[in-house]
Amino acid sequence: MAIKKKSSKHSSNSNGNRGRNGPSRSSPDRTDLRTYSIPDTRLEHPDLTVRQVIEKDKDGAEHIRYEVTGNLNAPVPPIRDSKYLDKKQCIEIYRYMLLNRKMETALENLYKQGKVVGGVYFGLGQEACSCASAYALDKDDWFAPMIRNQGSLLVRGFRASDTMMQYMAKADSPTRGRDGTSHFGDIEKRNMVSPISMLGDLIPVMAGVALGARLQGRNLAVMTYIGDGGQSTGVTYEGINFAAVQNLGLVLFVESNLWAYSTPSEIQYRCKDLAERAIGYGIPGVIVDGTDACQVYDAAHEAVERAHRGEGPTMIEAKMMRMKGHAIHDAAAYVPKPMFDFWKKRDPIARFENYLVKEKKWLTAKENAELIAEVERVIEAEREIAVNSPMPTPESAEGGVFCEDGCHEIKPKYGMPKVKKGTGGFKETEAAVHLK
C-alpha cells in the first residue's frame, strides 16, 4: 500500500468520503420512529383515482374502461407567488409558454397539411413545467429534454424552426434529417444533450456531464426530465443512485402527467408520490404543482443553487396531466372525460395569464394581446423558415458515423483538470484474482 498516513482533510467530492443523508430526528425519545419530509408547495392536492371498471355497451357486451373518482369539482387553486421571480421574469416565462403552445399548434396544423414526417408529440398542459424549469438554469448549466419538453428548448435559445424542421425531417434541421422531434443536442453553445427514445438513459448521462465538469473544477447543474412512466426503468434507478453517491448536481424533474401512453400511473407505481423515492436515494425530494410556473421555477431554482454549491442532486416531482394523447395519432379515448375537464380548468397558461393580467396587474389586457400577437408573428415566421427548408439529399444519409480527423477538436470545455499526483509508482502485481 502506497499510502499509510491518514489525511484529515477530505475533499467533499472525492469518492467515499461523505456521510449519508438520512432522516431527521424530530422526536429525540422515539429512536424507533424515523421521520422524513417531502416538502409539497402545491395549493391543492387532487384526490383523483383511476381504476378499471366493467361497462356494458348498448348491446349488452362488456368492456373494460378506466373510471375516475374523487372530487372532480374542486375549486381551481391560485398561482403561488414566487419567492424569486420578479415581474419581468414572470412575463418572460409566460411568453415562452405561449411560444411553446403556439409552436405545437403550428406543428399540429403542419401535420394536418401532410408536412410532418411521422407523428407529433405535445406538451399541452405541461408548458409551465418545461419553460419555468429550464428558465432556472444558468448559461453554463446543461440540460436534456424529453419528448414533451419542447418549451425547454425555446428557453435555452433554440428556435421554433429547429423543432419544426426536425418534425418535417428537413435538410436544415439540427440533425440534418437524421432524427426528428426534440432529438438533437448542442455541446458547444447551449449545452444540451440529445434525448433518445428509450426512457431513463439520460439520467446517468447528465450525472456524467456533472462529473466531467467537476473534474474541471466546475459545479454545474444538469437538468433532465423523466415521466411517471419512464421512471419505471432500471436505468432511472442507476442514474439517480450514481448522482447521489457521487454528489453530482442533477436536477431531475419527475413529470407526473398521470398517463404513460395509455397506462395510468396507478399501474406504474405503488407509492403515493414519486418524490418519496428521493428518500430511498438519500437526496431531497419536493413536490410542486406542474401547472404553476412559479412553483416549478422556485423548486428548480433552489435545486440549481444546491447543485452550484456542490450539494448534490434534487428530485422534483411536478404534478399535472398530459392533455393530449401519447402522440398525434392517439385520441386518448382511454382517459375518462371528467379527468380532462378537471385538468383543463388548471391550464397552466390560462391561469398564469389570469395571474399576470388580473391578479398582479403586471400586464394590461392590451399589452397581453400585443404579446400574444407578437408570439404568433414569431411562430409564423419560424414556420415559414421550416417549411421552406429543402428535404435532405438521399446521399446525405452517409458519413458522420465517426468523428474523423479534424472533425472535432476535443478538449476539456472548462479547463484542464488540476492534477494531484500521489507517490505511488507503477508496479508489477501478482495477486489473488478472479479466474486465473
Add this chain to the structure above:
Amino acid sequence: MQLTYLEAIRQGIWEEMDRDPSVFCLGEDIGIYGGAFKVTDGLIDRFGPERVIDTPIAESAIVGAAFGASLTGVRPVAEFQFMDFIGCAFNQISNMVAKTHYLWGAPAPLVLRGPSGGYVHGGPFHSQNPEMWFVHNPGLKVICPATPYDAKGLIKAAIRDNNPCIFFEHKYLYRRIKGEVPAEDYVVPIGKANIVREGRDLSIITYAAMVHTALEAAEVLSKEGIDLEILDLRTVSPLDREAIAQTVKKTNKVIILHEHSRTGGLAGEIAAIINEEAFDDLDGPIVRIAGLDSAVPFSPPQEEHYLPKVSDVIREARRLKAY
C-alpha cells in the same frame, strides 16, 4: 522491458493518465482493490480518487456517466468487471453512445474495457466474447489485442481516439503471456491488422487468444511441411479489409478462427469480405473454426469441447491443404 499482457494494459492506461489530466477511470472495485483482475492496481494511489472512481454495481450508469463526461471534453476509461456484464449496459452503448455522432454530431471519446474470453472455467457468465454485439453497431470501434505490445499500443490509441472504443482484454492472456514492450511512447493504430507469421500455404485469420492457438498449430504443421500465414486482426471493427484480401491473394486458402459462437460470428462477415475482394483468388472453401452455438459451459471437459483448440486448427489446415 518484458511485461505481461495485463501489465502492458495497466502501463498504457497509466502513461495516458500521466500524459493527459483529462483521462480518468471509473468502474466497479477499481480503486483501492485495484480491480477484480488488478488491471487498475495502484492507479488510485497515483492519480487520486477523483480520477479513479469506484462506482455502484450499475453498468448502465457507468456507461452513461462515462458518455456524459466525455461530452464535456474529458476522456473516461470505464471498466467492466467482466465483459459478459456489458449486456447490462447494452441500450446505453447501442442507442446512446454509438449513434451520437451520426445523429447530432457530438464526439464521444470514451473507452469501455474489460476482460472477456474463455479457457479459465469461468462458466457461462464469465467466459463470453460478446464483441459481435458491437461489431453490428455502427459508431463503435471494437478492439481485441493478442499481445502485450499490441495491448499497450491499442489501449493508448483507444484513449486518444475521438470515438467510443470497446476494448476486449482476453483474461486467459492476462498473466500467461509476456512480451517485449518498449519504454518509449508508442501507439498501435486502430483498424490495422498484423501478419504475425508469414507463410505460403494457407492463411489463418484470427485475433485475441486464438492468435496463440494458431501459432501453436503452425509450429506443429511446419514440421509436416504446411506453412501457415497468420493474420492477427487486432481490431474487429472497423475490419482491415485490405489486409484480409492481401493474405487471401497470397495463400489462396483461408481458415477463419474465432472463439465466439459460429452462427452470426465474425467469420461470416470476413467470408463475405473475401467474397467481395478476393473471390477469384480462392483455391478452396473458406473454413470456419469457432465456438459452438451454445452458452460457454462450465465444466472443464465441456468447456474444452466448446472452445476451438490447437488440434482443431491442425485438422482443418491439413484438410484444406489437401483440398
